[in-house]
Amino acid sequence: MSVTVDVAVVGAGPAGLAAAVAAAEAGARVAVVDAGNQPGGQFWRHAPETVQRQAADVQADGHGHHGWNTYLDLRARFDAAQHAGRITYLPGLQVWMAERSEDGFVLRTTPAVASAGAAPVTVTADRLVLCPGGYDRQLPVPGWDLPGVLAAGGIQAFIKANGVLPGKRFVIAGTGPFLLPVAAGIAEAGGKVLAVLESSAPSAWLPHLAAASGVPGKALEGAEYAAAFARHRIPYRTRSIVTEVLGSDRASGVRTARVDPAGRVRPGTERVYGDVDVVGFGWGFTPQMELPVSLGVETRLDADGSLVGVVDDRQQSSVPGLYLAGEVTGVGGATLAVLEGLAAGAAAARPDPGVPVKPPAAIARHRRFAQAMHQAHPVPAAWQDWLTPDTTVCRCEEVTAGDITEAREDLGARDVRSLKSFTRAGMGWCQGRVCGFAAACLGAGPGEAPGAGSLAGSAKRPLAAPVGIGELAALDG
Amino acid sequence: MNFGNGPRGSDVLVMGAGVIGAATAYFAAQQGLSVTVLDKGLPASGTSSACEGNILVSDKELGPELELTRYSLGVWHNDLAEHKKLWEFESKGGIIVASRESSLASLNRVMAVQKGFGVDVEELDQAALREAEPHISPEALGGASYREDCQVQPMLVAAHLVRLATEAGARFIADTPVTGFMRDGGRVTGVRTPRGDFPAGAVVNCTGTWAGELAAMAGVEVPVLPRRGFVMVTEPLPPMVHHKVYAAEYIDNVGSSDAGLQASPVVEGTPSGTILIGSTRERVGFDRTVSTAALGLLARNATALFPFLERVKAIRHYHGFRPYCPDHLPVIGHDDRAPGLWHAAGHEGAGIGLSAGTGKLLAQALAGLTPDLDLTPFAPARFGEARPQTASREEATA
């Protein structure tokens, strides 16, 4: 099947929903492709709508969601535009390739789940808005490959979508304000959070910062989490990390330690938490950059060290007709993603750049806040010291830190690309999505942060999703 | 040979650290020559990291190419035997499959001739073929088994040969593009780079698809052109394909200069469980746009050989540019038109397999010895005195 529209949107999270609604309401014919089965993306993930539900359930879905009313509003407008035939919604499909055509773009898709029966659709559009979001950024640590270790966001997603918990006793570790809603969500759902370990020490000044940047809402959110932590007696330990996940066939505990500002372990501060069945790690987020990179957009390093796309005041990338919104322009949370999506959708619907636009002041404010947040929650410079030579770095191909050090020191591998060639790190199923950032750091060497070139090499995934060879064989070219 | 031995000088300066430059440096160092290797990037940053690692005897035309191939195979097995593990050397054997009566007939003709030249080839009837490759298409009529065919991991070959060369005294300098040549009259006496000049008694051009540009800088024509190839990688699976399996039409494609898109399936399992599906051949300059036509063709050809692939997923594809000369022979040896300049380039779709032999033969010549194999058929002077020409490229890294 194929669909031809004015504007194609990839992603139906906060950014994609907003972009689709804005473009449709500005008069464009829009197609939205999303891997999920229902709108919401990561942030507004909720229980499956296929299961018989009552109105109260929809409100209940909002439990623990910030900005749920924004979602309900966007969703109503999205559904209305769909009914009016302005939006073609294509859920359950992953874009495996985005190509530039003579005067626009072509998206090739494949079912996200084989048995779900969505047939591949080819979307042709004059303009394209990419809102593919991101995923939890990970730093390897001994034992992180044991079952029971999950991405912090993965735990959140699990609870939101399934209404159950993946375990009983949790330790959450990493850095960033996002650890707070994860822990609060677990506690609200009845789980025991033994500790939240934050490698930085930002809590004292964040509320002030939020107010100063002109996004008081963030201070309010912070206060709510503080209350939830108090209510559930969740210990929040700053300048603390998990140095090892304990267990033989599954996670059963963690060893922790206090660290100095560079992330070096302070001797004598080690401590063990036994009887843990889920460990959640999150070190910020990695924007999903393969589609923007494959289309050749100009990129830069953001304050959190992530590779992101460069956009102008219209959210347009360096590729004419290609707009970016949400995490791929810089990790900044759902509110910013919505603002960017609205701007991108409106611009993509009316691409005439006759009048200069002034982006909403709110976008600038939220970006400033995000930058400050990133600076307050850096990846600790000394994190590579936490590894032992036999710590798994690439989970798919089981490549260890020792393998990578050897390739760097003996064979001169310095970037993700050559590490991949020499060790297979990043060559497996996930194509370096999970280990890419860590491998880039290890290639750069102890204490070093990776450059944009190395991260771009890691984000280069000519297939943005696995695709059936039978489906490829049916391509006419 | 003892030119240019200053602090920056050496007997031999190798430009390019792909498999060819790496092997040349390794064997030159073994000859006791002082060697400097320069690359504009890291080892294996050109075609040698965007290819497959087949060392094939089966697809070679009779004549100089087959001789060089068999010589090279000997070097892999003997001179480099102790290092086999470093680059995952595997003697897995190749199988050519014929699915039409006509291709079976031509395959049988080829086999008869090859046998006459001492190639180790054995005919496979349908039952034997099925036993060797249980998942082969029911349409396959028969085949030929080449036990000498083997494989290596090419990036590891280049990186380890450079490392071994440096352990034998050579010097490797990364991120240093050659931008011009030092001259003494007509003679090439070293190279110029942003990091300064490097004098050398002999300068060897091992820059693959860039070789024409470098030769042009020295005022000579070496027509090395790019031939694009796509390769597809599947999800990791339990062992399903046991040899390198390719279709009989492959042999016709290899020697052809047709500019259009061609592909013959070469399907092989790798130690990591993935299956590589290679590869297309087309002449489109240095165009890097992904071609759905190429992917579709690869997929159709591969499923025709192994129908089970229909339900398997591809997780990646990549492409590289084979460096080829119009007469499909590599250019190896001293360039009499620019004394002091040597070439080892243009190995097309066989550079990995041919690297070991090329490096050893060239090192013998550089050391003033008579090479084990006559290099005359590969001489640069065969391109005459014509004006240098180069192809333009958009971007330089593979």
Added chain:
Amino acid sequence: MNPQPVTITFDGRPLTAAAGQSVGAALASQGVTAWRSTRKGGRPRGLFCGIGVCFDCLVTVDGETNQRACLVEVCEGMEVEGS
């Protein structure tokens, strides 16, 4: 919101799950944390990223190999096998 239960089988034994749950959630909430072993080291693996990115959670669903357990929704009679 406690929808009607469905029954699936995991490696042949029956397992109750809530309609709409993912296969991964159905397994993990019943205490099954690993259902795959790695190729090289034979190490156990289950859910990790939870959102379809890491491919650690692969299972066979009704004969279809290498499906992401975190994305596939359970349905009545579904046969799930580890790998």
